[in-house]
Amino acid sequence: MLVVRNFKNIFAIPELTKKLAFTLGVLILYRLGDFIPIVGIDVAALAQQIAQKSSWIGGALGFMNTMTAGALDKGALFALGIGPYITASIAMQFLTLAIPELEQLQKEGAYGRRKIEQYTRYLTLGLSILQGSMYLGSLHAMGVVLNPGIGFTIMTLLSLAAGSMFVMWLGEQITAFGIGNGSSMLIFAGIVARFPNAVFSIWHQVFGLGQSPLILILVPAIFVAITACIVFLEKGERKIPVQYARRVVGNRVYGGQSTYIPFKINPSGVMPVIFAGTVLNVPLALLSYFATKFTSLKWLAVSVGYGQPLNLVITFLLIIFFAFFYTALIFDPNKLSEDMKKSGGFIPGVRPGKQTADFFDYILTRVGLVGAIYLGALAVVPTIINVYFGLPLPFAGTSLLIVVGVALDFSAQVESYLLEHRYEGFLSSGRLKGRATR
Secondary structure (H helix, E strand, C coil): CHHHHHHHHHCCCHHHHHHHHHHHHHHHHHHHHCCCECCCECHHHHHHHHHCCCCHHHHHHHHHHHHCCCCHHHCECCCCCCHHHHHHHHHHHHHHHHCHHHHHHHCCHHHHHHHHHHHHHHHHHHHHHHHHHHHHHHHHHHCCECCCCHHHHHHHHHHHHHHHHHHHHHHHHHHHHCCCCHHHHHHHHHHHHCHHHHHHHHHHHHHCCCCCCCHHHHHHHHHHHHHHHHHHHHHCEEEEEEEECCEEECCEEECCCEEEEEEECCCCCCHHHHHHHHHHHHHHHHHHHHHCCCHHHHHHHHHCCCCCHHHHHHHHHHHHHHHHHHHHHHCCHHHHHHHHHHCCEECCCCCCCHHHHHHHHHHHHHHHHHHHHHHHHHHHHHHHHHHHCCCCCCCCHHHHHHHHHHHHHHHHHHHHHHHHCCCCCCCCCCCCCCHHHC
16 A cells, blocks of 8 residues: 555645646657558558568668657658657767867857757758658568659658657657656657557467467566566666765864765666667668668678677677767766865775776776676567577567666656655655666
């Protein structure tokens, strides 16, 4: 009953209730868009092609289909999903580091951030047209276009670009007025919506196709084991002790207490997985498109297809890269060292200033490497089990990582609202810490 009582506490806070209702409404609207088909596509034939992951085209689009909530195999208005916006965001972050003018603009407070967001939207529109063109080329290659022609091409490109921009806007609304990161919540909603089909698929394989009933035990067991590993990864941390010197101001004594700075094993959360999946979509889609025109590229398209060793290695390395890249964006050892020095804090045995900053960088690199490898392994292990051991897992490692990570972050934000209003936490322990609350 404790959980029920804590759940009721959510509705005792009007602001939180409004945010949750708004988020739910936007997610429902997003899901409805996945069922609005683009005119002129044989949806049944398209779904069959993408389902055939042994096909090199179906494999490439099947990977993208996971990240776009299954809208690709429906030929839906939101087929591109949030992918173009995420790709544009990554590109802008790289450009900000490489171009001094953009770096300076980012430091100009609210005005600079608005300009960066504006450039990101422009880039999103361009990428939507580019990815829409590649998707259109794949549709022609699979022979699912009912009435090819210039009219269909223009209408489809405009529909896909408009749908992608609208999805971007929905994500921004969740971030501004709802709960959680908008982009992550949209991907989360799409993946979760496919879980009932996954359960039915397992049931059909056992009772319809006559496969071993052991699958009914092994698949849930693997699901629970991987979920437990993800939770451990999200909650694991290295505590760095910090001592504050005593200061006498007038008749009062300040400081003198001991505390710690938590360094999470995975400070970047699920963003490296989302980034890696989105970035990998672009070359896979390009390759699948050009392989339809140049047969000499078909072998390469097959070798980087779903479940192939090269695909797994690239995914693993991309996740590690983005784990370090995203951590570097959100964590500045020099700033943390300077702030701690100003407040009179120090790490026992480490000199304040540059030595402390170097110490933070050393710890973050060591801990982050463990987390990045762990994250990459969790992303590829389910695919290895599925492809090479023949166990029909209905979920990919990347999908499960995103779902669990976003759910933990969402719960942590709700928890912070409850604790802020002096209600007992939504989670009975009251200890779950999310990236948004740190």
